[in-house]
Amino acid sequence: MxxxxxxxxxxxxxxxxxxxxxxxxxxxxxxxxxxxxxxxxxxxxxxxxxxxxxxxxxxxxxxxxxxxxxxxxxxxxxxxxxxxxxxxxxxxxxxxxxxxxxxxxxxxxxxxxxxxxxxxxxxxxxxxxxxxxxxxxxxxxxxxxxxxxxAVWPSLRPFFDERTLAQARLLGLPGSPAGLAGLVPPEGLARLAAALTRASLEHVGADELEDAVELRPTG
Incomplete structure (x- = not known):
């Protein structure tokens, strides 16, 4: 991926x-x-x-x-x-x-x-x-x-704490707030940060995420 x-x-x-x-x-x-x-x-x-x-x-x-x-x-x-x-x-x-x-x-x-x-x-x-x-x-x-x-205070963007940055690196994504900010529109940063937090709490790596995508129903 x-x-x-x-x-x-x-x-x-x-x-x-x-x-x-x-x-x-x-x-x-x-x-x-x-x-x-x-x-x-x-x-x-x-x-x-x-x-x-x-x-x-x-x-x-x-x-x-x-x-x-x-x-x-x-x-x-x-x-x-x-x-x-x-x-x-x-x-x-x-x-x-x-x-x-x-x-x-x-x-x-x-x-x-x-x-x-x-x-x-x-x-x-x-x-x-x-x-x-x-x-x-x-x-x-x-x-x-x-x-x-x-999500509603633009002056905070991009905000990613150490947990989210570590998870981003684990998934092969940029490991800096500025790097992650280039992946989604500004209004999507809170969702991306939440997604990385949830993935971290579930100890999800790139392989697990790829398996989840492959198993997801289509159509």
């Missing part, structure tokens, strides 16, 4: 972003960006991405998709949502982190993460630093947020 076949196969098999899996229609508006922050917090512990995205869907289904609703939520509502998603080991600490994070967002950024972006001058590294002021969001979490947010 070469780049012209690897990238379409990778996107076809693994190209769902984590925001999409969590039911977030990502736009450059306050509510979807906040939901992405919630997802980031949920993903920032040692728990499967499937469980984290399921927990996010349960929270949003319970009406907790804005910082205002999150700060006003009864704790039992959050815990019940986590239980439905089987996100139980860290439910109490996560409920606390989400509540404090929502308060910080409202107090400092008036509920709008675009203000954080603008305060950072749109610079990726500075955005990452400011994101880490939210409870539980560390370097990995800030990378998760930026990886997904580049």
């Amino acid at each position: 070469n780049e012209k076949t690897i990238v379409p196969a990778l996107l076809d098999r693994y190209g769902t972003t984590y925001a999409e899996e969590a039911g977030i229609t990502l736009r450059d508006t306050p509510a979807p960006l906040y939901r992405l922050l919630v997802l980031t917090v949920l993903c920032s512990i040692r728990i499967s991405a499937a469980t984290a995205t399921a927990a996010a869907r349960e929270l949003f289904g319970a009406g907790l998709g804005t910082p205002q609703r999150m700060t006003g939520a009864q704790r039992r509502v959050l815990i019940a949502a986590f239980a439905r998603a089987h996100y139980v080991r860290y439910d109490e600490s996560t409920a606390t982190a989400l509540g404090r994070g929502a308060e910080l967002l409202l107090d400092r950024w008036h509920g709008d993460l675009r203000r954080l972006r603008d305060a950072a001058g749109g610079q990726s590294e500075r955005i990452g630093e400011l994101l880490q002021e939210f409870p539980r969001v560390g370097p990995v979490g800030s990378g998760i947020f930026r990886r997904e947010a580049q």
Whole structure:
């Protein structure tokens, strides 16, 4: 396989972003960006991405998709949502982190993460630093947020963390953000980054990807 076949196969098999899996229609508006922050917090512990995205869907289904609703939520509502998603080991600490994070967002950024972006001058590294002021969001979490947010924040593009770059090299793709950016349109970078992340988590090499393509039904 070469780049012209690897990238379409990778996107076809693994190209769902984590925001999409969590039911977030990502736009450059306050509510979807906040939901992405919630997802980031949920993903920032040692728990499967499937469980984290399921927990996010349960929270949003319970009406907790804005910082205002999150700060006003009864704790039992959050815990019940986590239980439905089987996100139980860290439910109490996560409920606390989400509540404090929502308060910080409202107090400092008036509920709008675009203000954080603008305060950072749109610079990726500075955005990452400011994101880490939210409870539980560390370097990995800030990378998760930026990886997904580049779909709607062009100043972040191209964003690929070390995991995605290592996976790209394993598949014979360019091992730099600039090199990967030449493989898809700008609006497709978040999908490519998500696909590389998912392939990495499943330990997919070039041979496995080629086998998956050959086994895929046609017509």
